[in-house]
Amino acid sequence: MEDKKISTSSGIEIKELYTSARKMEELPGEFPFTRGIQKDMYRGRLWTMRQYAGFSTAEESNKRYHYLLNQGTMGLSVAFDLPTQIGYDSDHDMADGEVGKVGVAIDSLKDMEILFDGIELKKITTSMTINATASILLAMYIALAKKQGADIRQISGTIQNDILKEYAARGTYIYPPKASMRIITDIFEYCSKEVPKWNTISISGYHIREAGSTAVQELAFTLANGKAYLNAALEKGLDINVFAKRLSFFFNCHNNFFEEIAKFRAARRMWARITKELGATDEKAQMLRFHTQTGGSTLTAQQPLNNVIRVSNQAMAAVLGGTQSLHTNGYDEALSLPTEAAAKIALRTQQIIAFESGATDTVDPLAGSFFVESLTDEIEAAAQLYIDKIDAMGGSVNAIENGYIQNEIANASYQYQVEVEQGSRVIVGVNKFTQQEEGITEVMNIDESIRTIQSGKLRRLREDRDQLSVDAALERLKKGAEGTENLMPLILAAVETYATLGEIADTLRNVFGEY
Template sequence: MPDKKIYTDSAIEIKELYTPSDVPAGSRQEMPGQFPFTRGVQEDMYRGKLWTMRQYAGFSTAEESNKRYHYLLSQGVMGLSVAFDLPTQIGYDSDHALAEGEVGKVGVAIDSIEDMQTLFSGIQLEEVSTSMTINATAYILLSFYVALAKKQGADLKKITGTIQNDILKEYAARGTYIYPPQPSMRIITDIFEYCSKDLPKWNTISISGYHIREAGSTAVQEIAFTLSNGKAYVKAALEKGLDINVFGRRLSFFFNSHNNLFEEIAKFRAARRMWANIMKELGATDPKAMMLRFHSQTGGSTLTAQQPQNNIARVTVQTLAAVLGGTQSLHTNGFDEALSLPTEEAARIALRTQQIVAFESGAADTVDPLAGSYYVEALTSEIEQKAYELIATIDAMGGAVSAIEEGFIQDAIARSSYDYQRKVESGEKIIVGVNKFQSKEKDTTPVFKIDDSIRQVQSQKLAQLRNNRDPAKCDQVLQYLSDKATSGENIMPTVIEAVEHKCTLGEIADTLREVFGEYR
């Protein structure tokens, strides 16, 4: 009987048996906490400090999201992760005509410094690490955060957290962009420059493979396209004259964790090794500037609306993959997220999944537990090789920006997505409860709903804000912002000044729309 051929979604053939001859010689000498960091960025990894357990949350108004944050903190969350609604992500105030039907739906609505203050009411920013999933308007949300920290009397040198701030993957996979690629890259390097001086512990970007994977890429494509985007950001910062050993220390990454346990673990290990070598080639000499530190989230696109409780098992496998792969922080999805935003119960179970893996599974007891596995070491190297081949293709096109402008990355993701769906529909790939082991029982999972009246509440807040501010001062500072955007000066200090004078998110975004235009 011929040997059955098995492949990962990245088209890597899995052998029936792995032996010492499959292990690349160099991997036997690698140690955690040392270049190229295949085995982890810290010598002791979770024996010294567990990964940060975040739960991505944000919905409705700042008041409602604040309640959820306090609940999550009371349940053992170590860091906050903010989800913003679509109007906030693309630079429209809640009372804008294009915001209708979207306010507070997929995240929290933040229009002004006053909303930001409400969002973090009772939470000292100096004492909590906050991740904000925001891209095109990252410069504004970071300014709100800085202005609030100053208002709280916090030492900006101690403020920790991350803004996603990864615009390239928006053009390739997600769509919440505003400005064309070149001015968007300029804003990102302004943030790098500002934070290196004023907010030294802040992660200035979270270069994201998560959304690339959610759009349908394979594991190999996820790291190849993400690291290519990372190279583009580094080169843009170098062209601005920034020091790679300074800004390189504050670069972070955001990856997806899917169901193929071993491919995901190998993906994380390969990505660390690749980034260390890429940064070395680009001129980094400080080991900390070569470390790939990453946040991970379990795979939203893997969750099923059919038999949603099965998603608890999927999230558990994905949690193990992230932890065994050496993540620095993790968000676990609620089992009901194929149906709606997570209920409080689903959010608690998702957090408990992390805590069980941390304290009961033994996965955190030793560094890189699967190191030396013939299978894992061989798979790590094969993923690395295939990802480098893709990166070489992108480099030959002139880099990630050119590859996106030519549609290469988008087309590759679309082809992989189509191929995956074809395999599911044909039954070649089994999804439990979807194309096999179905159930005729009617699902009764409760869903979390957001009321459309949120827009009216936010609009009333905006009207009150505009009545209680100095309109002449707002006009003046927005003109200053326009001037700095035009002249090429760093815009961040002026954006912070604008939010302190109660300029709204939409007003600031529109000011730069007038200077840079919009990407279509």
């Protein structure tokens, strides 16, 4: 009988038995960090347990944040609605039907004040999933921290700010790539001097994977994008040993347990070598620090309680892979935004892994496994082939502009779907072990009235603020964008006059154009 061929999602063939692997001389906390970025990993400090949340108005999201903090979450992670992500105020025609739906609506500093009411920014870390308008939301956060009396040199958190994957996979871009890269490097430069503890970019493979890539493609395209940001900052004259310490990564964790663990281990090793080649000598500038979110696209609307098991499996893989922070999805997210009950069980999943599983007792517990070490090497080799190809095209920006990365993702996504439909890839409850009744009734609904509420807030804001100060700040921003000065202080000044997100984005649209 012929041996059955089994392979990972990336097409790496899995052997029936592994009897050897290359000798492991590496130690955690040392270059190239395959085994983790800290010597003691979770024995010294657990990963940050974040729960991604944001919906409706700032008032509603604020209640959810207080709930999560009371349940033991260690950092906040803000989801913004679509108009906020693409630079439109809630009363703009383009915002119709989308206000408060996939995240919270933030139109001005006033909304930011409400969002974090009763929460001291100096005492928490906040991650914000925001890209095209990242500079504006960061400016609002800094302005609020100043109003709270915090030392902005001490506040910490992350903005996603990864525009390249927006062009490649997700779509919430505003300006052309070169203008976007300028804004991003302005943020790097400003924060390295003024807000040194802030992670100025979270280079994101998550959405590349959600768009249908394989694990190897997620790794390769994310690191290639990271390389493009390093080169852009170097061209601006920034010191890699300073700014590379503030880069973080954001990965997806899918269902294939061992492939995901090997992907994370390979990622650290590859990034250490990339940064070293580009001149980084400080170990902290060579370390790949990353946040993980369990795979949204793996959640099924059929038999949604099965998602509790999927999320647990993925969360355990992220921990065994050495993540620095983790978000676990709600079991009902294929149907709606997570209910409070789903958000709580997602957080409890992390707490059970941390305190009951024993996975945190020793560093890199799967190191030396013949299978895991071989798979780590194979994933690295396969990802390197992609990176070499992208380098030959002149880097990620060119590879995206000529459609290469998008096409590779689309082909992988199509292949996956064919396998599901033909039944060669089993999805429990979807193409095997199906049932009539799905057994979940409570889902979260966001009312259309949110837009009316936000529009009323905007009307009052425009009546109450000093319009002359707003106009002057926006004019200074326009002049700055036409020249070469760093835009961050100008955006911060505009935010502090209560200029709205849409007004600031429009000022930049008028100079840079739209993509």
